[in-house]
Every structure is written in structure tokens, then in C-alpha cells.
Amino acid sequence: SKKAKIWRNGSTNELEECHQLLGELETHQDAWPFLQPVNLKTVPGYKKIVKKPMDFSTIREKIINKQYSSGEGFKDDVNLVFDNCERFNEDNSEIGKAGHIMRTFFDKRWTELLKR
Numbered sequence: 001s002k003k004a005k006i007w008r009n010g011s012t013n014e015l016e017e018c019h020q021l022l023g024e025l026e027t028h029q030d031a032w033p034f035l036q037p038v039n040l041k042t043v044p045g046y047k048k049i050v051k052k053p054m055d056f057s058t059i060r061e062k063i064i065n066k067q068y069s070s071g072e073g074f075k076d077d078v079n080l081v082f083d084n085c086e087r088f089n090e091d092n093s094e095i096g097k098a099g100h101i102m103r104t105f106f107d108k109r110w111t112e113l114l115k116r
């Protein structure tokens with residue numbers, strides 16, 4: 001059978017690890033642009049430019065509703081948040097800068113999570 005991935009704390013419950021990491025993302029000081037879905041009615045162009053909107057509250061709902069079968073699906077949605085941010089926002093804008101900071105933070109914690 002597929003070898004169980006052993007996570008940082010020895011748990012094989014990777015979705016619990018993802019839930020904990022989501023909490024760290026949500027409480028990060030630079031998380032504010034990503035906490036709720038972008039309002040497609042009030043942000044001009046967003047609906048057309050960003051094909052698959054994603055945000056931390058939607059990811060939380062998906063964890064709670066067991067819509068992720070593995071940590072990979074969680075990781076892909078978190079990266080979608082940051083990819084959408086780069087697509088729509090200038091790198092040197094307030095939101096663009098927050099996205100780069102949050103992506104760097106996530107990448108570091110994700111790597112730590114995958115180490116024994």
C-alpha cells in the first residue's frame with residue numbers, strides 16, 4: 001500500500017497538520033488581503049482575470065468539509081491564493097508585497113512540515 005508520509009510531529013494525519021498550518025497563515029500579520037474571498041462585484045477586472053479565486057476562509061471550509069484527500073490538495077489551494085495575487089497585483093503594491101511575504105512564509109513551513 002502507499003507508504004504513509006510521516007509528518008514533522010510523527011503523525012500520519014497530514015490534514016491535521018494542514019489545519020494547524022492554516023491557523024498560522026490566518027494569524028500572520030500580512031494575511032489580511034487573503035482572509036476572505038475577493039469581492040467580484042467591487043474589484044474591477046478580478047472576475048475576468050482570476051479564473052479560480054481562492055482565499056484562506058474557503059480553504060478552511062474545504063478542510064472542515066473533508067474536501068482534501070491529502071496535503072497536496074491543500075498545498076495546491078494555498079499556492080493558488082498566492083498565484084492569483086501575483087497575477088492581479090503589482091509586485092510592489094501593498095497586496096503584492098503581502099503575497100510574496102506570505103508565500104515565503106508558507107514555503108518555509110511546508111518544507112519543515114514534510115521533514116521528519
Ligand SMILES: Cc1ncccc1N[C@@H](C)c1cnc2ccsc2c1
Pocket residue numbers: 032033034035036037038039043085088089095
Ligand atoms: C488578494 C486581493 N487581490 C486583489 C484585490 C483584492 C484582494 N484582496 C481583497 C480582500 C481586498 C479588497 N479590497 C481592498 C482595499 C484595500 S486592500 C484590499 C484587499
